[in-house]
Amino acid sequence: MPAERYYHSSPFAPGGEITLETNEARHLVSVMRGNPGDCVELFDGRGHLAQGQVSTIHKKRGVTIEIQSVSFEALPVRTMTLYQAIPRSNRLDTILEKTTELGVTTIILFPGARSERSNLAPNQQARAQKVVVAAAKQCGRLWLPRIELAGPIGSWDPMDGDIFFGDIDASAPRLRNIEIDKERPVGLVVGPESGLTHEEEKVLRASGAIGVSLNHNILRTDTAAIVGVALLA
């Protein structure tokens, strides 16, 4: 993990000063026991990484950081999209954390026909964003994955690139054995714990998606998402 990295959503420029957002300020003060003069890193989730120094820590006005230098990393050229049937929230946390580490660029959450949940409440959306920020800090990536909510399979716009979906049919080829074109966008559709319905699979196949096996055992939805994205990365 980069020594001490904080997320700041608005732009920063060398010589300027920013005030850390509440959660991040709390982390710097209470967890990291930061002090004025400490060197820290800032990232904005859109490719910018800044070196900075804590200038003031003030109970009410918060933590201010002086920006010393800013570097930029281009957006990854290849998009890797996870279409994930909305799972229970502990499994969603695992999926968001792990697939962020593994380099997913977009996470589209949709209600599967057999999903236990059909939507994410606003506080759950905020939590999801926090999880991907923490994972991005951890693994050092500078672009946050985008998290989107979608309608059910069948209501989607055409998907771009090579799309796979987890298929428990014994005749499905193992994703491990498929050569992945690393130049093309890629996507993986993962159903809920009880699986995709026959109808959902039909719609996916009609759109060009390929059913694949991820393991000889049937995997939980979060295991399938992690393993599938790892194989496509």
Added chain:
Amino acid sequence: MPAERYYHSSPFAPGGEITLETNEARHLVSVMRGNPGDCVELFDGRGHLAQGQVSTIHKKRGVTIEIQSVSFEALPVRTMTLYQAIPRSNRLDTILEKTTELGVTTIILFPGARSERSNLAPNQQARAQKVVVAAAKQCGRLWLPRIELAGPIGSWDPMDGDIFFGDIDASAPRLRNIEIDKERPVGLVVGPESGLTHEEEKVLRASGAIGVSLNHNILRTDTAAIVGVALLA
């Protein structure tokens, strides 16, 4: 998930009757709301699967099940071993659950030089066993992975088969691109969150292990274990 499957560690035979162990009995009564006459499955974690029927549910004497038939599945021929530096317990749970689903046959927990923890207390060992039992039920496997505690790297017996370890060196080959001989035993060594030391890597290399990269990002220890085992399975 198989409809309703319970774990029972002692042998069972057709026509016989068994009394469910405490946790499993509680699950049948309180969670699954089981009743006498219900059909259930039992597995012993050593390849046996029984079809049975609940005969009595008694507060003190527990739940008895009449065994109707027993089938047997041979031990997987190929061993797949995860050598995991002991992580924090929430990450250990994730590792145990996911790698059990993915077919690991042995999990050896060891104190890494930079591990946050150097041992598992007896209650944590019992918890680990419960997690793999739950995961085995979930994915339908009939043999439980063995969980063992080992000393530090350097004190180990020679490892059998093709052994890989997570290596963050940029020149390490991607495990995804290595052809795995599915006929041979295979193992993966995963270091703690702060990584293996240079000394530990030297010992592993001297024993024939190959350093591999799992992703272009640096992964958390639990993500590395899941992804690595998925690639070897």
